[in-house]
Amino acid sequence: MIKAGQIDKGTALLIKGQPFICIDREFVNPGKGSAFVRLKLKSPSTGQVLQETMKSQDNAEDINVEMMDFQYMYNDGENFHMMNVDTYDQFEIPMANFPDYQYLMKDGETYRCTVYGDDVLDIQIPSKVVYLVAEAEEAIKGDTVQGATKYVTTETGLRVRVPIFIKQGEKIRVNTETKEYLERVNS
Amino acid sequence: MKAAKSRSLLYGSIRRFFDQRGYLEVETPSLSPDLIPEATIDDFGTTFINEFEGSRDMYMIPSPEVFMKRLIADGSGSIYQISKCFRNCEQIGEIHNPEFSMLEYYTVGYDEVDSIALTQRLLRETALPNCPQSVLEDFEILSVRDAIMRYTVPQYTNITDAGTTDLDMLQNPKDLREQAQRLGLYVPGPESWDDTFNRIFINFVEPNLPKDHPVCLVEYPKQIECLAQRNGNYRRRWELYINGMEVANCYLEERDVETVRAYYKEEYNKLVELRSQNGKVIPDADASFADIFDRFPKCSGVAIGLDRLLMVETGRCDIDDVLLFPFPL
Known part of the structure; x- marks a missing residue:
């Protein structure tokens, strides 16, 4: 209790x-x-x-859950396929339970998960994550109506509105809760 | 800069509003050797250290009421104060901060209905430029009994066969509890009437109050003990909701010495019982405070949370956005 x-x-x-x-x-x-x-x-x-x-x-009534580290492998459009990094057990987690997570989780990355029996109740994604800019629109010159921003797509497929100076191949830090651009990361 | 200019402007207008009407601005202590017992408001305690006279416990005031009422009893006439108040609790969130600013004003000769009109004028005359119209609209006056009936219909509860929730017909704790359960609420077991009332109020009334104009909820149930005068099943007390958020609280002040003394005794017992279970601060209460009411004039007091007023006037949703230094967590 x-x-x-x-x-x-x-x-x-x-x-x-x-x-x-x-x-x-x-x-x-x-x-x-x-x-x-x-x-x-x-x-x-x-x-x-x-x-x-x-x-x-x-x-x-609280329940006893286990915290486990799962590596994200891939999704098949219906389930996330993840692997317990200690036991190598594989889990299928319905994507519908975690909307938008396919755009936030990176292949091969390990995430802390809350597990109850065979159910994964929660996948913890850090509140700020660095993503690679996979695709960037060309900024349109003179277009300042939008406050000089444009859209880019990260390596995970997440579309983020960024300042126009961000280029393909650069890294950006994103707030994963609001999916908003925070800053450019110099590597 | 976090509404610092807006706050300065608002406080200036508030002072002008009361000064023009002949109220005296007063300043009373933030540290007090005793407080008016209120079981549901947790306090900050500290110690005054004096090697010669002996140390003693002191408490940060949860409101300046204890001092302002003494002044009124001593013939101050109508008074107001802008002060810091302190409430110790785990509730830190978008509309709570353990230290907050309160405007408290007492008008001698007024009852709680007069205070509604005064407060409406105060909001309009001190409004910041760009204050949203939803703050300045006429107050809707709604009794708590009517509010409960209005917001416990199937449209809000999704339950079709609960019948009418009329507080006048549900004065017994068991009857109210059973009605709460019919409304689909979880009530773990027997509890006080006001606890069950608050479950209903918080689930159905508060979230559904209109946000396009202020709502003045009047006539609170008598079972919610406080120093507002009683009238049948209710008390002559109101709360003002703006944007669905509680911003002000008003009483027609209780003036009967024996009623205040009885309140002190009962509320203090409740407070001790509640807090000794979880090791919270138990402030001293001095029941001789009741003696001031043998010379206390008819009077209505209003307390307005200034941080919240600033939030609604500047269109901010988080109290941290109007605090220069948010509470460190």
């Missing part, structure tokens, strides 16, 4: 027998009332997102 107030992003819970992972939490404090926490929970198997508001002192 865990107190609702101690649930953090990434905490795995059992709700009506189904594993859910907390993807967002917000404290709400009614004037002159006990502290509450509003949780956004996601089911890794169905993708269902539900909102639960609990008193910080309420008990919730």
Whole structure:
């Protein structure tokens, strides 16, 4: 059991027998009332997102999960194929449960994963990641309406809006939550 | 620069607004040897060290109420203050900071309804340039009972057979709890009436309040103990929501010595019980405070969270965006 107030992003819970992972939490404090926490929970198997508001002192059923390091190998359009780097066991993880992750994960890279039984509940992607610019549009001269930005595509297929000086073959740091350009990385 | 200019402008206008109306600006201590007990507001405690007189516990004020009410009892007339307040809790987020700025004003001779009109004028006359229209619209006055009925219909709950949630018919904790469960809420077991009320309020009312105009929620349930005068099942208290966020709180101040004394006793017991379980600061409460009410005039007090007001007036969603130095985590 865990107190609702101690649930953090990434905490795995059992709700009506189904594993859910907390993807967002917000404290709400009614004037002159006990502290509450509003949780956004996601089911890794169905993708269902539900909102639960609990008193910080309420008990919730947390589940024992294992943290494992998985190497991302490839995706087949339906599943991510990943391998436990310690045991070499391979896992297939439905891509639908992790939308956009195919554009964020790099082939061969190792990611920390939250595993419950045979289910991968969470894949942790660092909040800032350096990507290679695989394709860059030519900047159009004199086009300053867009605040002098253009789109590039990273080696993972992620489209990012960047300042016009970014060229193909350069490296950029990206905020993986907002998918926004942060800075150019000089290698 | 993080709304520093806007804040300076806003404070200047607020001071002019009250000065023109004859209110006295006061400055009261941030450190107090005792606080008005409020079980749900966690406090910061510290120690005054004095080798000769002996050390003593002191507390950072969660609001300047304790001092401002003493001044009113002593005949200050209407007063206001812009002060720092401190609330110790784990809730750090987009609308909470452990240290925040509060505007508190007490108008002698006013009741809570007069304070609504005053606060509406305050918002309009002190508004920053470019303040969104949603802040300046007429307040919608809505009773808490009506708000609960309005937002517990199937459109908001997705539950068709829960019936009407009329607080007047649900005064018993068990009845309210069963209604909350019919509305699909998780209630772990028997709990106080106000805890169940807050579950309903936070799940259905707060998230659905209109955001295109301010809403003044009036007549809070009597079960939520506070120093606002009682009227039947309710208290003469209101809260102002702007953009769905609680920005102000107002009472018609309780003036009955025995009622205040009883409040101190009950609320302090509740506070001790709640906090001794988890090792939180238990501030001293001095029930002799109640004695000031034998000479306390009719009066209505309003507290406005200035950081939040600044947020809505400058269109920012995160309190850190109006703080020059956000709380370090």
